[in-house]
Amino acid sequence: MSIDFMDLNYLAVLAGGIVYMAFGALYYSPLLFGKHAVSLKKNQGEKETKDALKYPGAALVGFLSSFLLALIVQVSGADDVVSGLVIGLVIGFLLALAYLKNTLFGLTSKKAYALAVSDHFIIFIILGILHAVWI
Template structure:
């Protein structure tokens, strides 16, 4: 299960990173609002880095699993989103995350990783 990094679609990685940032900006603005957001430019820099790293990882996973279409990419992205959601549930059970924040984060990760999987599957 080796991944040929040279065969990754760099346009899809770029599009995925941009998609993640646009989606995250809309999602968190609608659900959290401006009053509860941290201020400062560092959060945007880190969010952008996370967006592109996430797009790279999903691109690698879609390729490594042998996905051949956007639908199989959806499956890969959904699995990743589901696994991240399980971690949030566990953290909520132990009081590390509030139930409201858990629901917001789970919704975010389920949707964005499914979208990233679809995008990378489409461009495979």
């Protein structure tokens, strides 16, 4: 196993970060699941915060996720749609398991779990495919 940082497609990493943010904006918009997310917060007694750092923080998560997924794709040798999809699914399952533990212990609701895990499954499949085919 060898990681070659010079051979990494940084344009794909940049594009993946942008896709990550754009997908999140669409997924949590009123057009799709934004109203559900807001109602889940209210049902759990959480207030909508006006914290200005959450958006730069989310952008950082998007770019780091894209970068790390690009590394995994490179190390695995994935170079087609199917292998990228499989990598995205595996990462999605790992995240689902991590979120499930929190849900089982009551740290988050089952509805919030489903909403968040679906978001991550979809975006990591998209990023896996993007990095596998954009070599």
